[in-house]
Amino acid sequence: MPQMDTPPWMSQSFDVWFRSPRGLVHNILENPEFKNEVDYTPLREFDHDGKQKWRNFMSGSWAWKQADKIAEDPQTHGSMLVPVILGSDKTTVSVATRQNKYYPLYLSIGNIHNNVRCAHKNGVVLVGCLAIPKTDKKYSNNDKFCKFRRQLFHTSLAFILQDIWPGMTSPKVARCPDQHLRRVILGLGPYIADYPEQALPARIVQGWCPRCTALPTNLDGEGKRRSEEHIEALVNCLDLGVLWDEYGIVGDLVSFTNDFPRADINELLAPDLLHQFIKGTFKDHLVTWVEEYITQNYSSTRANEILDDIDQRIASAPYFSGLRRFPQGHGFKQWTGDESKALMKVYLPAIEGHVPPDIVRTFKDTRHPQQISSIPNNISKSWCQANQVFSTASALNDALLPPHSSAVKKPWCRSSKNKALGQMLLINQRLDKLAASRISFTSRGMLSGTVLSDTYIQAGLLDVPGHHQLMINANTDSNAVNGNHNEGGPVPGRTTTSHVELGR
Structure with missing residues (x-):
């Protein structure tokens, strides 16, 4: 110091x-x-x-x-x-x-x-x-x-x-x-x-591929697989400046996997499905492409009118299962992963008639990561390989980060x-x-059954096996006798708050 x-x-x-x-x-x-x-x-x-x-x-x-x-x-x-x-x-x-x-x-x-x-x-x-x-x-x-x-x-x-x-x-x-x-x-x-954060654990310069040595100016070109042995050999032979400029390696860092057995961070990094596939292809490339096409081929006033019409079409999407509505259009600064995926479903019909059919067809052919991965490029190869290595790499991204x-x-x-x-x-x-x-309470059976069935069991009037089904039948018969076939409000049961976790 x-x-x-x-x-x-x-x-x-x-x-x-x-x-x-x-x-x-x-x-x-x-x-x-x-x-x-x-x-x-x-x-x-x-x-x-x-x-x-x-x-x-x-x-x-x-x-x-x-x-x-x-x-x-x-x-x-x-x-x-x-x-x-x-x-x-x-x-x-x-x-x-x-x-x-x-x-x-x-x-x-x-x-x-x-x-x-x-x-x-x-x-x-x-x-x-x-x-x-x-x-x-x-x-x-x-x-x-x-x-x-x-x-x-x-x-x-x-x-x-x-x-x-x-x-x-x-x-x-x-x-x-x-x-x-x-x-x-x-x-x-x-x-x-x-x-952008993968560069930090991979010890590489931002812009380089964390899994191979392909040049940032030609990521679709040939590159050797990165590994701890390869990086250590280069660090022992070359200067830090050469490592940075020619190999994209930050050579003065010690990886957190250095002292752990069977661990190679370059092998363990999974592709970023959200930013490299969904947001990278859809938002950063295709949506920007449409907006640039409209602004370059029309006057400023007419281009703004077309972009406003696209937003109005997006905002007028009907209520339907699996569709998300965007009342203000798509003009928000920061897109989340869920917003990008939802917007992909309603953006294609919104641009119909404002851009050439070839652009519309491009959106149609890139609505799913599997369709994007069929294009031969660096990230497609990395994602397909990681999908076989880790099995459903997309599920790992969706599960860990949201x-x-x-x-x-x-x-x-x-x-x-x-x-x-x-x-x-x-x-x-x-x-x-x-x-x-x-x-723990569920595994012990403390949250099963109803208050009435538990009272019957405590009084010795009901055997434990099948008591829940018996109480359901009793409630059904009671409703039939009373002629009550409508929804009668809350179902009688234990006064405990239920727990529901839904996947997104």
């Missing part, structure tokens, strides 16, 4: 809040609600034509190869593989000032099925929040500060994940959803992040707004405990 004119960031302290990843993994693993939605071993699925199918995470080739590596070690042979899936995404909770930013870190395991993870049925949990270093503008682009900011990310992740390191080298006994005890071996699974509302934004609204991070994490911790209590 310099003695004179010390930058303020050098004397600041940055807090990293986190919970035990190992404890969270065990909480997810022993959830009895997942007993029919979990894979205990890697598998390969084939259809009747002998063609391999990729459905859930454990049907991917990555899990199969990891199990082969585990089987080679006599100490871990026969253990159950539990991949730890991580995801991070910066989010802003104060739209007015855009100053309150948080960097949440999420966790899940690869054994549970994608439908459970996407529905957020306690299959995705908040591990903690990473630090976001800030400094004065005159130091924001300083080389030392940039290195500190990048290395702080990797050091923080390595410190958080050191809790699971012993479980990656020697198996530990854990309870599974079927309530059986198994020897479990942990492993670092895919890391989910938006593309829970900002319940994990960050709603707790922030409930806080006092003064040093809110600790309050937000405490709210998340209490919500997790409430969810765990509900699971």
Whole structure:
């Protein structure tokens, strides 16, 4: 640290809040609600034509190869593989000032099925929040500060994940959803992040591909697969400037996966389906293309009239299942993933008649990621490969990154707004405990049946098996006798609040 004119960031302290990843993994693993939605071993699925199918995470080739590596070690042979899936995404909770930013870190395991993870049925949990270093503008682009900011990310992740390191080298006994005890071996699974943030864990220069060495000026060109061995060899032979300019590598960083067995961050990064496929293709390219075409081929007044007519068509979309209405059109500055997907369904008929048929046909042919991935380019190849390696990479993106509302934004609204991070994490911790209590009560049968049936059981007037069906029949007969065939209000039952979680 310099003695004179010390930058303020050098004397600041940055807090990293986190919970035990190992404890969270065990909480997810022993959830009895997942007993029919979990894979205990890697598998390969084939259809009747002998063609391999990729459905859930454990049907991917990555899990199969990891199990082969585990089987080679006599100490871990026969253990159950539990991949730890991580995801991070910066989010802003104060739209007015855009100053309150948080960097949440999420966790899940690869054994549970994608439908459970996407529905957020306690299959995705908040591990903690990473630090976001800030400094004065005159130091924001300083080389030392940039290195500190990048290395702080990797050091923080390595410190958080050191809790699971012993479980990656020697198996530990854990309870599974079927309530059986198994020897479990942990492993670092895919890391989910938006593309601009993928450059940070991959230790690459923004604009380069995190999975291959293709040049940023020709991403569709040939490039070799990035790996830890390749990067280490280049770092030992070349200067930092050459690494930055010719290979897109930030060579003075130590990756958080450096001390973990069977972990290569360049292999674990999954493509960003939302920003590279949906928002990248639809919003950043096609919608911009339409607006530029209209402004270049019509006068300023006529172009604005056409754009207003497109907004009016979008706003007049009818109420229908699966369609989202945009009463103000599509002229909003920040598009969320859900807004982009919903707008894709109503944008095509809105531009009909205002642009040539070829442009309309382009929108028709790019409405689904599978259609976009058929175009031979860099991201399509990476996504298709990751889909086979991790199995349904799109489901991982949808599952890990969207829970900002319940994990960050709603707790922030409930806080006092003064040093809110600790309050937000405490709210998340209490919500997790409430969810765990509900699971425990349900598994013990404490939330089944009705108040009347429970009274009958306590009085010895009703056997426990089948009592719920008997009470349903009794209520049905009573309604039939009274001639009451209409909805009669709330159904009699226990006075407990029901719990419903719907997938988005």
